Amino acid sequence: MLNKNIYLILIISLVFSVSFWIGFNVNLLPAEASINAPIYDELFKILFIIGLIIFIGMTIAVIYSLFKFRKRNDQIGDGIALEGNLSLEIVWTIIPSIIVLLIGLYSYNIYDRMGGMKELNHNHEMMSSNTEKIWAGISQTSDNEIAINNLSIEVSAMQFAFLFNYPKGNFISGELHVPVDQKVSMKMESKDVIHAFWVPEFRIKQDIIPGQPTILNFTPTKVGKYPIICAELCGPYHGGMRASIIVEEESDYNEWFNKNKKPEVNL
Amino acid sequence: MTISIDPQKTNNESLQPKGWLRYFSFSLDHKVIGIQYLVCGFLFYLIGGTLASAIRIELASPMSDFMPRDVYNQVLTLHGTIMIFLWIVPVVNGAFGNYLIPFYVGARDMAFPRLNAVAFWLIPPSGLMLVASYFVEGAAQAGWTAYPPLSITTPQSGQIIWIMSVLLLGGSSIFGGINFIATIIKLRRPGLKLMRLPMYCWAMLGTSLLVVLSTPVLAGTLILLSFDIIANTGFFNPVLGGNVVVYQHLFWFYSHPAVYIMVLPAFGLVSEILPVHARKPLFGYTTMVFSIMGIVVLGLVVWAHHMFTSGTPPWMRLFFTIATAFIAVPTGIKFFNWVATLWGGKISINSAMLFSCGFIINFVFGGITGVALAQVPFDIHVHDTYFVVAHFHYIVYGGTVFIIFSSIYHWFPKVTGKMLNEKLGILHFAITFIGFNLCFAPQHWLGLNGMPRRVAEYDPQFQFVNQISSLGALLMAISTIPFLINVFLSVRNGKDAGDNPWNALTPEWLTSSPPPVENWEGEAPLVEEPYGYGKEISERK
Ligand code: HEM
Numbered sequence: 015m016l017n018k019n020i021y022l023i024l025i026i027s028l029v030f031s032v033s034f035w036i037g038f039n040v041n042l043l044p045a046e047a048s049i050n051a052p053i054y055d056e057l058f059k060i061l062f063i064i065g066l067i068i069f070i071g072m073t074i075a076v077i078y079s080l081f082k083f084r085k086r087n088d089q090i091g092d093g094i095a096l097e098g099n100l101s102l103e104i105v106w107t108i109i110p111s112i113i114v115l116l117i118g119l120y121s122y123n124i125y126d127r128m129g130g131m132k133e134l135n136h137n138h139e140m141m142s143s144n145t146e147k148i149w150a151g152i153s154q155t156s157d158n159e160i161a162i163n164n165l166s167i168e169v170s171a172m173q174f175a176f177l178f179n180y181p182k183g184n185f186i187s188g189e190l191h192v193p194v195d196q197k198v199s200m201k202m203e204s205k206d207v208i209h210a211f212w213v214p215e216f217r218i219k220q221d222i223i224p225g226q227p228t229i230l231n232f233t234p235t236k237v238g239k240y241p242i243i244c245a246e247l248c249g250p251y252h253g254g255m256r257a258s259i260i261v262e263e264e265s266d267y268n269e270w271f272n273k274n275k276k277p278e279v280n281l
Numbered sequence: 282m283t284i285s286i287d288p289q290k291t292n293n294e295s296l297q298p299k300g301w302l303r304y305f306s307f308s309l310d311h312k313v314i315g316i317q318y319l320v321c322g323f324l325f326y327l328i329g330g331t332l333a334s335a336i337r338i339e340l341a342s343p344m345s346d347f348m349p350r351d352v353y354n355q356v357l358t359l360h361g362t363i364m365i366f367l368w369i370v371p372v373v374n375g376a377f378g379n380y381l382i383p384f385y386v387g388a389r390d391m392a393f394p395r396l397n398a399v400a401f402w403l404i405p406p407s408g409l410m411l412v413a414s415y416f417v418e419g420a421a422q423a424g425w426t427a428y429p430p431l432s433i434t435t436p437q438s439g440q441i442i443w444i445m446s447v448l449l450l451g452g453s454s455i456f457g458g459i460n461f462i463a464t465i466i467k468l469r470r471p472g473l474k475l476m477r478l479p480m481y482c483w484a485m486l487g488t489s490l491l492v493v494l495s496t497p498v499l500a501g502t503l504i505l506l507s508f509d510i511i512a513n514t515g516f517f518n519p520v521l522g523g524n525v526v527v528y529q530h531l532f533w534f535y536s537h538p539a540v541y542i543m544v545l546p547a548f549g550l551v552s553e554i555l556p557v558h559a560r561k562p563l564f565g566y567t568t569m570v571f572s573i574m575g576i577v578v579l580g581l582v583v584w585a586h587h588m589f590t591s592g593t594p595p596w597m598r599l600f601f602t603i604a605t606a607f608i609a610v611p612t613g614i615k616f617f618n619w620v621a622t623l624w625g626g627k628i629s630i631n632s633a634m635l636f637s638c639g640f641i642i643n644f645v646f647g648g649i650t651g652v653a654l655a656q657v658p659f660d661i662h663v664h665d666t667y668f669v670v671a672h673f674h675y676i677v678y679g680g681t682v683f684i685i686f687s688s689i690y691h692w693f694p695k696v697t698g699k700m701l702n703e704k705l706g707i708l709h710f711a712i713t714f715i716g717f718n719l720c721f722a723p724q725h726w727l728g729l730n731g732m733p734r735r736v737a738e739y740d741p742q743f744q745f746v747n748q749i750s751s752l753g754a755l756l757m758a759i760s761t762i763p764f765l766i767n768v769f770l771s772v773r774n775g776k777d778a779g780d781n782p783w784n785a786l787t788p789e790w791l792t793s794s795p796p797p798v799e800n801w802e803g804e805a806p807l808v809e810e811p812y813g814y815g816k817e818i819s820e821r822k
């Protein structure tokens with residue numbers, strides 16, 4: 015009996031250490047380039063490790079049973095008439111419930127840290143007079159905040175391109191330029207069908223919905239050029255609907271901005 | 282007074298064709314209808330599989346060079362629609378349900394045999410119509426989800442035929458669902474208690490409840506969508522003030538439960554197969570029943586987890602995260618119980634057993650990525666990417682299709698009176714298992730690293746991994762060859778099976794193989810312990 019328990023403990027600790035090792039050493043994700051990314055990756059790592067423990071454990075249990083309890087050639091008759099075991103069943107109801115609940119609470123916390131739980135449009139009186147309803151996006155900000163923020167950009171999506179309007183500079187660009195380490199607020203609208211704005215390195219995605227503008231905020235943290243990918247089937251050229259986001263030092267960004275800025279016209 | 286739904290005398294035998302010809306007739310025999318569902322479903326599976334191969338050939342290179350881009354979207358739409366509405370749903374429900382449920386409740390036929398035949402005969406014409414629509418000018422190309430406004434603005438004739446076909450198939454599955462509920466509740470042999478029914482009955486009861494509650498919502502939604510297309514109404518068309526997100530809510534209210542319509546029957550089937558080949562009682566019968574019902578209830582309230590990026594309010598995202606993750610609990614209970622059923626058995630390692638164990642391993646993997654996807658922050662990054670494609674194929678292929686094959690190996694002797702060849706069966710399993718994992722496991726990485734789904738062209742950095750995936754798909758295509766050879770050879774020259782080759786205890790094995798027209802020569806046997814393995818006969822209740 016003691017021997018059996020020792021083997022069990024050994025196997026369990028082996029499964030745990032292998033899972034933790036893989037979880038910490040195998041990287042399945044692309045570079046981290048926004049404030050969101052490391053928060054996301056933290057959740058990913060936890061889920062990956064828990065998943066590995068369960069998967070490896072179950073696989074071992076199945077393969078071990080097939081091997082250990084296989085019918086030898088000369089054997090006849092049945093296995094043991096074991097129909098259930100109440101305490102065992104209670105254990106494997108309660109433990110998964112706790113794990114699932116903890117994961118849920120943890121991911122709520124992660125989501126909150128990403129800014130996802132912020133209520134949009136708290137000012138309801140304003141809302142009712144306003145015909146345009148802005149739908150809750152990710153990392154939302156209120157309308158006021160967007161107005162104050164210098165880096166508010168209007169995105170319009172159409173078959174099969176993204177256009178970026180910089181209202182402050184009164185110009186439209188096919189490439190999204192943003193300065194590093196500053197919060198960007200985007201209001202996104204579609205001209206035809208549903209599209210989606212996805213930057214894998216930022217770990218953010220938001221649908222762009224015709225008739226219902228959505229909000230997306232992010233703060234890039236690493237200079238570089240990243241792909242913007244449309245992630246919602248939008249027609250034959252859906253696979254080709256891409257753009258780039260260029261994250262640059264503030265001085266470079268300002269230079270680009272000033273070069274493109276249209277002069278104010280006084281009418 | 283008791284109300285009894287007696288099956289009408291099923292067959293006017295002198296008028297029915299004999300031999301294999303009866304499978305081409307409007308037969309009222311539940312066994313014939315079951316086989317009709319299975320064979321018809323399998324033919325569509327071959328078509329859907331051919332389309333899948335075409336998709337994987339296109340994706341073996343980053344450019345869109347094998348077929349034009351709009352054709353790719355048509356092929357993709359047709360593949361998804363066929364696999365769901367013409368293969369998985371009809372087979373795990375219609376085929377096995379029709380064949381097994383009357384045996385399990387001790388009836389001579391289904392409650393409404395004519396409705397049953399109608400339900401089946403809706404399928405071939407609507408399926409053919411769907412396939413034919415591919416050759417119409419402008420076949421449906423908005424994906425199997427048919428989200429507006431894309432489905433409104435793409436060429437319309439194909440989309441309308443698509444809607445008609447899905448409506449008819451939905452009708453067929455509602456008829457089937459009503460029939461199963463009535464049969465299980467009303468036609469039970471006197472003395473057979475609910476808590477002694479074989480587990481597949483419970484699974485089908487739960488599934489049929491889902492079918493009856495959610496399929497009408499899909500039907501209504503698609504009818505509104507067709508109004509938008511034909512009559513220029515504005516339910517979902519944003520140009521006319523319609524709301525495209527409302528469509529998504531309505532669509533997923535059906536289509537999320539639909540995944541349980543695809544996997545719950547498979548859970549039921551594996552619960553029948555494992556005890557027989559492990560020679561042990563099904564572990565934890567009562568918790569198994571409750572977990573089925575738990576999955577049904579939770580399955581109805583989690584649809585919005587498909588819409589985390591569609592602009593749903595934060596509280597809604599939170600609710601759907603928790604509800605979805607909790608489905609893992611009843612599901613997990615079932616998996617632990619199956620492993621406990623194996624534990625301490627005398628396991629025969631044969632094709633049926635291998636496919637069932639393959640199912641457990643694949644489904645656990647798919648379930649784990651499912652719990653991850655339920656977490657809003659996790660889902661936001663991978664939604665609509667290859668990660669999702671990988672996840673759901675682990676569920677529908679690695680789960681349900683594996684169980685369909687397992688079931689075929691298990692019940693073939695009952696249906697035909699012949700055994701299938703085990704060597705070919707194990708070869709079939711090995712190629713399928715390797716091909717499947719090679720095809721779909723790498724796709725998780727693709728999704729995490731930036732490959733969206735439903736694209737004919739992609740970033741060249743993903744080429745190598747896509748080629749591995751396509752190689753896996755090739756193996757899966759090859760794996761059907763030993764299976765088909767096996768079936769054809771065994772039907773003709775297979776070893777005689779006898780009535781009960783596995784020495785099983787469930788009622789379908791207590792009659793001849795193949796069974797006579799009304800299932801039993803005399804009265805239906807009363808099986809109170811369908812899983813009484815390991816006990817002396819005298820001990821069995
Ligand atoms: C025979 C092996 C199979 C292979 C190689 C295969 C492959 C594929 C591929 C490559 C896609 C395209 C993914 C995308 O771009 O979004 C796809 C989509 C899909 N597959 Fe399969 N598949 C197979 C079996 C199945 C089965 C058995 C089902 C059963 C339900 C299924 C259901 C779907 C669905 C619903 C889609 C999504 C279609 C859409 O986006 O509209 N597949 N499959």
Ligand SMILES: [Cu+2]
Nearest residue numbers: 209244248255
């Ligand atoms: Cu797009």
Ligand SMILES: [Cu+2]
Nearest residue numbers: 244246248252
């Ligand atoms: Cu797109």
